[in-house]
Amino acid sequence: MNTRPSLFSLTFSLPLLIWQLAFFLFPLAFLVALSFWTVRNFQMQPDFDTVNWIKIYSRGVFWDAYFRTLLMASASAVLISLLAFPASYAISFKLRDSVKRWMIFILIIPFFTSYLVRVYSLQVFLSDAGILNAFLGYLGLGPYPMLNNTFGTLAGYATLCLPLVILLQVFSLNFVNRDLVEAAHNMRCGRLQTVLEVIIPSAKAGLVIAALFAFILSFGDFVSPLYLGGGNPPTLSIMITDITKSGQQWPRAAVVALTMIATLLTVAFAAIKFAYREAGK
Amino acid sequence: MLRKSTHPSRRALLKMSAGAALATPFLSIRAAAQTVNLSMLAWYGHAEPDVVGEFEELHNVKFTPKYYTGGDNMLGLIAQSPPGTYDVILSDAEYVQQLNAAGYIEELDPNDYAFDDFFPEFQQFPGHWQDGKLFSVITRFGFLGISYNAGVLSEADAASYNIFSDSRLTGKLGHFDWHLPNLGQVSLLNGNADPFNLSDAAWQQVQDSTMALRGQVGGFFDYGGTFSSLKNGQMTAFAGIGDWITGVLEKNGANVRTAIPEEGGLQWTESFSIGKGSRNQEMARKWIQYITSPEGQAKSADMAAYPAMIPNKKGWVALNEANPGEAKRQNMVLGQNNAIDLIRDGRIKYRQLPGQQSLEDWNDFWSDYKGA
Numbered sequence: 223m224n225t226r227p228s229l230f231s232l233t234f235s236l237p238l239l240i241w242q243l244a245f246f247l248f249p250l251a252f253l254v255a256l257s258f259w260t261v262r263n264f265q266m267q268p269d270f271d272t273v274n275w276i277k278i279y280s281r282g283v284f285w286d287a288y289f290r291t292l293l294m295a296s297a298s299a300v301l302i303s304l305l306a307f308p309a310s311y312a313i314s315f316k317l318r319d320s321v322k323r324w325m326i327f328i329l330i331i332p333f334f335t336s337y338l339v340r341v342y343s344l345q346v347f348l349s350d351a352g353i354l355n356a357f358l359g360y361l362g363l364g365p366y367p368m369l370n371n372t373f374g375t376l377a378g379y380a381t382l383c384l385p386l387v388i389l390l391q392v393f394s395l396n397f398v399n400r401d402l403v404e405a406a407h408n409m410r411c412g413r414l415q416t417v418l419e420v421i422i423p424s425a426k427a428g429l430v431i432a433a434l435f436a437f438i439l440s441f442g443d444f445v446s447p448l449y450l451g452g453g454n455p456p457t458l459s460i461m462i463t464d465i466t467k468s469g470q471q472w473p474r475a476a477v478v479a480l481t482m483i484a485t486l487l488t489v490a491f492a493a494i495k496f497a498y499r500e501a502g503k
Numbered sequence: 504m505l506r507k508s509t510h511p512s513r514r515a516l517l518k519m520s521a522g523a524a525l526a527t528p529f530l531s532i533r534a535a536a537q538t539v540n541l542s543m544l545a546w547y548g549h550a551e552p553d554v555v556g557e558f559e560e561l562h563n564v565k566f567t568p569k570y571y572t573g574g575d576n577m578l579g580l581i582a583q584s585p586p587g588t589y590d591v592i593l594s595d596a597e598y599v600q601q602l603n604a605a606g607y608i609e610e611l612d613p614n615d616y617a618f619d620d621f622f623p624e625f626q627q628f629p630g631h632w633q634d635g636k637l638f639s640v641i642t643r644f645g646f647l648g649i650s651y652n653a654g655v656l657s658e659a660d661a662a663s664y665n666i667f668s669d670s671r672l673t674g675k676l677g678h679f680d681w682h683l684p685n686l687g688q689v690s691l692l693n694g695n696a697d698p699f700n701l702s703d704a705a706w707q708q709v710q711d712s713t714m715a716l717r718g719q720v721g722g723f724f725d726y727g728g729t730f731s732s733l734k735n736g737q738m739t740a741f742a743g744i745g746d747w748i749t750g751v752l753e754k755n756g757a758n759v760r761t762a763i764p765e766e767g768g769l770q771w772t773e774s775f776s777i778g779k780g781s782r783n784q785e786m787a788r789k790w791i792q793y794i795t796s797p798e799g800q801a802k803s804a805d806m807a808a809y810p811a812m813i814p815n816k817k818g819w820v821a822l823n824e825a826n827p828g829e830a831k832r833q834n835m836v837l838g839q840n841n842a843i844d845l846i847r848d849g850r851i852k853y854r855q856l857p858g859q860q861s862l863e864d865w866n867d868f869w870s871d872y873k874g875a
Contacts, residue, residue, distance in 0.1 A: 456870075
């Protein structure tokens with residue numbers, strides 16, 4: 223058997239490989255090198271000094287921001303998955319095919335508009351004198367602070383991730399073998415029990431990947447924590463801009479960025495391993 | 504005849520269009536041959552048509568702007584570009600020394616510029632001169648104080664930085680997200696006569712006083728966030744900004760204002776330099792002459808992106824003639840108590856880099872404050 227890749231397969235796989243090398247691996251290697259550079263009088267100098275790592279890792283404010291960001295991204299992944307599931311379930315199992323197509327189309331529409339614009343317009347809804355609080359005011363409630371806090375940030379994460387998570391969940395639920403559901407019903411398995419014990423385990427991989435996407439997008443997001451969270455308290459992405467803004471400390475920002483990348487890779491590998499682990503093993 | 508020119512025959516119309524079409528290339532070639540491309544590194548708005556339009560037409564110049572946010576961003580952009588990339592560079596006063604130290608700007612001839620027309624305070628602005636040599640020409644400045652929503656707070660409320668601790672501002676105090684102006688204001692509140700040149704004890708006090716405000720803070724905002732949160736009333740007062748933000752909002756009908764409190768205000772100062780290795784030095788010089796001339800100054804004061812005060816006394820006269828409303832709004836009317844008197848009374852301190860601590864110390868504290 224010929225193990226050498228054919229020209230045909232290379233033609234299709236090489237561009238991806240080159241792309242990844244040029245825009246992920248090389249920049250990543252540069253980022254690692256950069257994290258050992260030093261800055262003097264606003265100018266970066268090639269160097270091999272661990273000062274940036276020590277400086278960042280020895281600061282309480284970094285670890286506070288790190289665990290806060292981790293917690294917020296995890297909360298975002300869990301909450302958005304929970305919010306999305308009933309919708310995805312309804313779209314996949316309860317709707318006619320034509321309606322299903324329309325729903326998928328509607329879920330794609332948010333991507334027509336820039337995320338930044340959508341987040342900015344959310345300010346109109348969430349501010350103290352905004353649409354939501356005005357509505358709650360009619361009911362004699364509020365006003366509740368929804369902007370410039372963690373709630374605002376999470377609302378922004380939902381804007382970013384919810385349509386995508388629903389789409390991914392719908393596609394994975396579509397692949398659930400309908401015979402299994404029918405078999406469960408025939409064996410007098412209740413509706414809720416069917417969902418929990420048949421549908422969710424069968425669609426596990428897709429559901430976990432959807433949650434993983436929510437985590438990844440939220441963990442690195444800059445727009446929502448800044449414009450809806452008011453940078454209060456700051457996340458790691460805000461911290462990166464802060465560090466670069468003052469004194470040109472790109473090497474220290476590189477340390478934060480590398481820590482984020484390492485975290486994302488760890489979480490992604492763990493999630494994928496969990497997603498594809500076979501039951502009983 | 505009138506009918507003929509308003510309703511030309513088909514043949515006449517064809518002739519006219521053909522003639523116009525044939526002439527067009529000559530027009531554009533003629534124009535292109537003389538147009539000088541002048542690149543400008545500046546804060547947003549400085550190379551927009553409302554400011555440069557007239558100069559572009561007058562000298563057949565086309566500006567290519569590169570906008571930055573903050574002095575560090577500016578230094579980074581220059582450091583990453585080959586010499587000569589930027590013909591004119593607009594900088595905040597405290598960064599001119601950094602530009603000079605790094606050799607990014609050309610020495611200028613003081614005789615080229617009308618310093619005699621300037622108020623005496625601005626003829627030898629600190630940092631713009633080094634060992635008697637000129638490197639940058641002041642073009643505009645503004646004051647930073649307490650910016651507030653006039654529907655909630657009165658002018659009397661905004662007469663002291665102590666308002667920042669008022670219960671009405673709990674969760675409603677915004678910070679423009681840059682340590683220098685915010686910490687400078689707290690330093691003024693603490694009674695430091697030289698707010699950026701602090702002994703270690705005084706610096707510790709500034710940190711303590713700042714930290715005491717943390718519970719009041721509703722958010723840390725960039726340029727755009729500052730605008731929107733003042734405009735939609737989400738923040739009632741802001742530290743670290745001035746009329747350069749509230750002036751724009753005010754002109755658009757928002758009920759916001761900036762007051763200079765008893766403890767004093769800070770001054771930001773912008774100046775133009777010529778980039779080292781620029782190939783258009785002659786035109787760059789003409790631009791700086793233009794923008795510091797009375798007419799240029801009047802335009803600069805009312806710049807659409809953000810208004811500012813101007814250092815040229817004749818510019819004040821020109822502004823009062825061309826746009827008396829704006830002159831009055833910015834307190835730039837001669838012969839009465841005006842903005843220059845605020846400086847002369849010692850109420851205004853120049854914004855500077857920290858004198859006895861490193862910029863890093865200040866920045867680190869600011870990160871701690873934000874994360875607290």
